[in-house]
Amino acid sequence: MSIGSHAKTARVVTGFVLAATVLLSSCGSGDSDSPATSTAKSPNAATSAPANTGARKTAAVTVTVDDMSFSPENVTVKVGDTVAWKFSDRYPHSVQGIGDKAMGINSPIFTTGEWSYTFTAPGTYRYLCSLHPQMRGTVTVE
Ligand SMILES: [Cu+2]
Structure with missing residues (x-):
């Protein structure tokens, strides 16, 4: 027990x-x-x-960011292509998509250097510089 x-x-x-x-x-x-x-x-x-x-x-197109503008302002690429932005202004800039569709386009702020984005769906993507909203550009994806 x-x-x-x-x-x-x-x-x-x-x-x-x-x-x-x-x-x-x-x-x-x-x-x-x-x-x-x-x-x-x-x-x-x-x-x-x-x-x-x-x-x-492998960037299909390179956009130069200089002189307070994106050059060329409008580019056309194919689905799956990469667009590179080359920053070479003395002012800092960024690449920021406008609207829901371009939401993924969102670079850090650069003074020099390069940033790229690959477009996986057709359409027209508008973007601006977050520091200078008058700086605008368009990527058309076919
Ligand atoms: Cu800017």
Whole structure:
């Protein structure tokens, strides 16, 4: 009788220890998750840079951003083509799509350098410079 109740107690204790272990380990993985996720962002950003470099090489059209304007202002490409913008003004500029359709066109602000975007659907995409909204351009995708 006393042996039976002792075994029961031991089982309860074991169960508690197991539960505590599960709690500890899930807590531990939660802690290591956050740094792992933020570290993962750096490799991702690094991978997108070479991808952009690759896209830059195959750009169908290059638009020069200089003298407070996009040149040429209107370009026409085919579906799947990449358009590159080459920034060479002494003022900073960006490429920002106008309207829902052109929402994906959203470059950082550049003074020098290049940024490219690949158009995967036909249509007319209008864009401007977020710093100088009078600077406008259009990409027609056929
Ligand atoms: Cu600008």
